[in-house]
Amino acid sequence: MPEGDNVYQAARRMQAALGGKRLAASDFRVPAFATLDLAGWTVLEVVSRGKHLLHRLAPPAPDGGPSPSPEGRLSIHSHLSMEGSWQVYGAGERWRKPAHTARAALRAEDGTSAVGFSLGVLEVIPTAEEGSVVGHLGPDLLGPDWDAARAEANLRAEPERAVGLALLDQRNLAGIGNIYRCEVCFLGRVHPATPVGRVPDLPGIVAMAKRLLEANKARPRNTVGGFGPRNSTWVYGRAGQPCLRCRTRIEHATLAEPTPGTGPLLGETRERDIWFCPSCQPLL
Ligand SMILES: [Zn+2]
Incomplete structure (x- = not known):
């Protein structure tokens, strides 16, 4: 994707x-x-x-x-x-x-x-x-309209929604697909199923997403290349492999989307696979 x-x-x-x-x-x-x-x-x-x-x-x-x-x-x-x-x-x-x-x-x-x-x-x-x-899109992470405060406010509008789903919803902020969603949650040490309202540092998560996209916007990357050591992803696609930070096995799961019916123009929320480190990203 x-x-x-x-x-x-x-x-x-x-x-x-x-x-x-x-x-x-x-x-x-x-x-x-x-x-x-x-x-x-x-x-x-x-x-x-x-x-x-x-x-x-x-x-x-x-x-x-x-x-x-x-x-x-x-x-x-x-x-x-x-x-x-x-x-x-x-x-x-x-x-x-x-x-x-x-x-x-x-x-x-x-x-x-x-x-x-x-x-x-x-x-x-x-x-x-x-x-x-x-016009339905939230602020574009790589666009001239980027507005971190508005993106954060959009995310907070549904405090019970899993942060891993809210980040994919292009109405909140535009530009994040599944790789970034998983990697941002790992780097922010938050389990993707954590409700938005319980994420300790939501501005930090938004800033992390912005930094990652900015850092990679000019860099050629195939669809599985990542941001961790040696161009690996930290967690995306690494089920069963050791966490690059703590050596715990990375887990794979799916996130249920409570608001079905969104198409490709909205959130691409049909893609629900998540990867995470159970030690680095405890569910809050
Ligand atoms: Zn870990």
Whole structure:
């Protein structure tokens, strides 16, 4: 499952590849947008918002350049969900994923292209209406809107909820997936099932999440690489192995989500596996 820093990096790569360029072709392989043609449109910027991606485009002005007016601009909204990715290719380069999993392809006039594979969400909306798809998100750990006090207040609004579930809920703060959720709880010495109201140092947990994402946002990392010694995770995926701090065996469990029915646009709360050290992270 992509974490906020993966999505942030994807946005940066596409911004570098396509930002400011005019598209020669677009191809949307979802029924609702199959006939949409953005040839001639200019990619103004590509940004991440939590785990969502937004390609913002301007229509062509009569002189062929991007229309300076904010009116009429479109945003390609995508979410990677569990398996999705966006990849950048040079002119003529072969795709590294099966073509039948491609959902969107954008090719600039210089031949550079970005292709979205197995995207969980793909839609094209007026840029002015982005709030309808990302407005529910809490402050973005890697975004210009980051606000630690507001994130903490959002978490505290449900004091009985397990902190390990509250941290995954993108309405509280945006950008944490399961790896960060488990690692932040370990580093904060709190069991993921601890109710938010009983976490001794909630501001410390929020600050830890921010530090980890910031530290990793520019660093290439595969989906299992971590933050502990030798790029291992501290606890994530390490059931039965010794704790890197105290040698106690790491345990695996699942957390029951008391508020089912949230989809990929909300909390990704379907992923409930947790890993923890029973000694370092006693249940409070
Ligand atoms: Zn331990």
